[in-house]
Amino acid sequence: MTTATGPKPLPPVPSFRMDGKVAMVTGASSGIGEGAAVALAAAGAHVxxxxxxxxxxxxxxxxxxxxxxxxxxxxxxxxxxxxxxAALQGRVFDVVVNSAGTARLGPAETMSAADFDAVIGLNLRAAFFLSTLCARALMAAGRPGSIVHVSSQMGHVGGVDRAVYCASKWGLEGMIRAMALDWGAKGIRVNAVAPTFVRTPLTEPTFRDPAKRAWIDANIRLDRVAEVGDVAAAILYLASDAATMVTGTSLLVDGGWTAG
Ligand SMILES: NC(=O)c1ccc[n+]([C@@H]2O[C@H](COP(=O)([O-])OP(=O)(O)OC[C@H]3O[C@@H](n4cnc5c(N)ncnc54)[C@H](OP(=O)(O)O)[C@@H]3O)[C@@H](O)[C@H]2O)c1
Known part of the structure; x- marks a missing residue:
């Protein structure tokens, strides 16, 4: 249908382009972080x-x-x-993707204080202060930004042998919601992606164990495990201006693990 002055105006096309933006990706040398770096660079960001x-x-x-x-x-x-x-001194990032993470697996009663500190120290404590350092720089520059943390489906459910890991990811899930409230008025969005199992150096021991592999296959409703690109796609969406109305949420990329 056309009007007297031509075709009717259509809504704008959402853009996932990142041209002119500076993104930082932690854990960028491997697995999901490397996938995120690839996606952001292909979309035009300096990474x-x-x-x-x-x-x-x-x-x-x-x-x-x-x-x-x-x-x-x-x-x-x-x-x-x-x-x-010290490393971030003087840097302002339009996009921060935090994918650095670690796990210590085993029955809860076998976890030591050192295990707890290693997992919480990176997955939650470092994630918290990375966020505040980057948000403060954005606020000082008067710029908006998008922070995306790589959480886990284990931030939404429990997992056998994963008490410390789950604690770190559930903590991260609470953190992103509270930071979204604190920083929304400044245009700084804080979100998470929550993947199911992806075969990476982190999960290789789990994949190699036949019983655990069967547990993975039984719980993912789609007929495969996740690929790095599945998670990178969700990260790119949350990082991009296509998601400027999205903050304080966690996007599950779990093949249906938590659906039922
Ligand atoms: N793979 C999965 O199935 C899965 C599922 C759900 C959630 N996740 C989450 O996804 C994130 C990435 O996991 P992944 O499987 O991609 O792991 P990965 O392949 O083992 O990669 C981890 C990355 O983090 C870096 N890193 C580790 N400790 C660091 C530190 N202290 N400081 C800076 N960088 C550090 C590593 O490089 P260096 O060793 O050189 O530092 C590496 O680049 C983690 O948060 C994990 O919990 C993974």
Whole structure:
């Protein structure tokens, strides 16, 4: 149908492009973080890739550049908050994707204080202060931003042998909601993606155990485990301006694990 002046105006087309934006991805040298770095770079962002090991990080950055992207490496242990703060000094990121994470698996009664501190120290404590450091920089610059934490389906349900891991991810889920309330008026969005199992170095021991593999296959309703790209797609959406009305939520990419 046309009007007297031409076709009727249509709603704007949502854009997932990230041209001109600077994104930081923690855990960018492996697994889901590397997938997020690929997606953000392909969408046009300059991607700052953070992890501890410089050599593997440089391999990712070299590959991203070879694929036509813009990227740089930032080697830092983000569980060391002083080192993290020093590394981020003077930087302002339009997008922050936090995928660095760890797990200690076993029955709850076998978990030591060291296990607890290692998991909570990276998955929750470092995630908290990474968020506040980046949000403060955005506020000082008067700019909006999007922070996306990689949570887990284990932030929505319990998992056998995963008491500490679940505690860290449920904590993260509460954190993103509260930060969304604190920072919404400043245009800083805080969200999470909550994946099911993806085969990465982190989950390799679980995948290699036939009983655990059967448990995974029985609980994912779709007929496969998740791929890094499935999670990266959700991250790209939440990071992009297509999601400027989305904050304080967790996007499950779980193949139906938590649906029933
Ligand atoms: N894979 C899954 O099935 C799955 C499912 C749900 C949720 N998740 C979550 O997804 C996130 C990524 O997991 P993944 O499977 O992709 O793991 P991964 O392949 O083991 O990658 C972890 C990344 O984090 C970096 N990293 C680890 N500790 C760090 C630290 N202290 N400081 C800075 N960087 C650090 C690692 O590099 P360096 O070792 O060089 O530092 C690596 O780049 C985690 O939060 C995990 O809980 C994973």
């Amino acid at each position: 700052v890739c953070l992890a501890r090991r410089k050599d593997t990080l440089e391999e990712t950055v070299t590959a991203l550049k070879a694929a036509g992207g813009s990227a740089e490496a930032l080697a830092v242990d983000m569980a060391d908050l002083d080192a993290l703060e």
